[in-house]
Structure formats: C-alpha cells, structure tokens
Amino acid sequence: MNPGDTLTGRGLLLQHGRLVANVxxxxxxxxxxxxxxxxxxxxxxxxxxxxxxxxxxxxADVAKIDLTEYTLELADKTKxxxxxxxxxxxxxxxxxxxxxxxxxxx
Numbered sequence: 001m002n003p004g005d006t007l008t009g010r011g012l013l014l015q016h017g018r019l020v021a022n023v024x025x026x027x028x029x030x031x032x033x034x035x036x037x038x039x040x041x042x043x044x045x046x047x048x049x050x051x052x053x054x055x056x057x058x059x060a061d062v063a064k065i066d067l068t069e070y071t072l073e074l075a076d077k078t079k080x081x082x083x084x085x086x087x088x089x090x091x092x093x094x095x096x097x098x099x100x101x102x103x104x105x106x
Contacts, residue, residue, distance in 0.1 A: 005029050006053075009075035013055065017071075021061035024093060025072060027053035027080075027105065051080075051105040054088065056098040062087075065101065072103070081106050 006028040013020045029050050055072070057065065065084060072082045088100040 003029050007051075007074060011075055012073040013057075013065075014071040014073060014079075015069075020064050020070065021057050023072070024056040024098070025053065025074070025103075026056075027051050027103075052103060054100045055082075055084075055103055056091070056093055056100050059090070059097055059099055062099045069106065072105075 006026065008026045009024070011023055011025055013023045065087075067084050067086065069081060069083050072080045074080065082103045083106050085102045085104060088102050090097060090099050092098070
C-alpha cells in the first residue's frame with residue numbers, strides 16, 4: 001500500500017476467531033505530505049504500519065466492544081489485526097444509525 005490509499009467495505013470483527021460484529025470499515029494511510037510534516041522517525045517504505053481509520057457498528061453491537069485487540073476480516077477475506085483505540089461518535093450511515101470507533105492496524 002502507498003500513502004493516500006484507502007480500504008473501505010463491509011467486513012467482520014473477530015476476536016479469537018469468533019464473530020463479534022459485522023462492521024463497515026474505512027481505513028487509510030496518510031498522504032505523502034503527512035510524512036514530510038510529521039516525520040515517522042526513520043525512513044521506511046512500510047507505509048501499511050500507518051494504516052488506521054474507523055469501523056462502524058450498529059448500536060446493538062456497541063456493548064460487545066472493548067478497547068482492545070481484534071481481527072478485522074476485510075471484504076476480500078484478508079485478515080488484519082487491529083487495536084480499537086476509542087469510541088468516536090454516533091452517525092447516520094446510509095440512513096441507518098451507526099457508532100464509529102477509531103482503530104489502528106497493528
């Protein structure tokens with residue numbers, strides 16, 4: 001992946017191989033200018049280590065979520081280990097109520 005690339009779609013949030021919730025996700029790597037303004041501390045081409053973004057859950061699934069490590073199964077069945085950092089806010093997504101959480105790929 002390269003700076004500015006995004007991953008969006010519907011996926012599964014798993015913990016220890018068990019389904020926790022169905023989620024919508026929007027993950028991105030910051031644009032190249034981010035790395036100029038905020039240097040990462042070393043030169044690296046492994047931009048995927050900066051992949052982060054949001055997952056959206058239904059209000060009913062929110063009680064199942066802790067600020068901990070999960071596995072996000074993307075639409076293409078690729079699995080990414082993520083860390084749920086914090087609850088963000090309630091939004092309307094395609095006319096349905098959703099709660100967003102900020103996540104980082106680890």
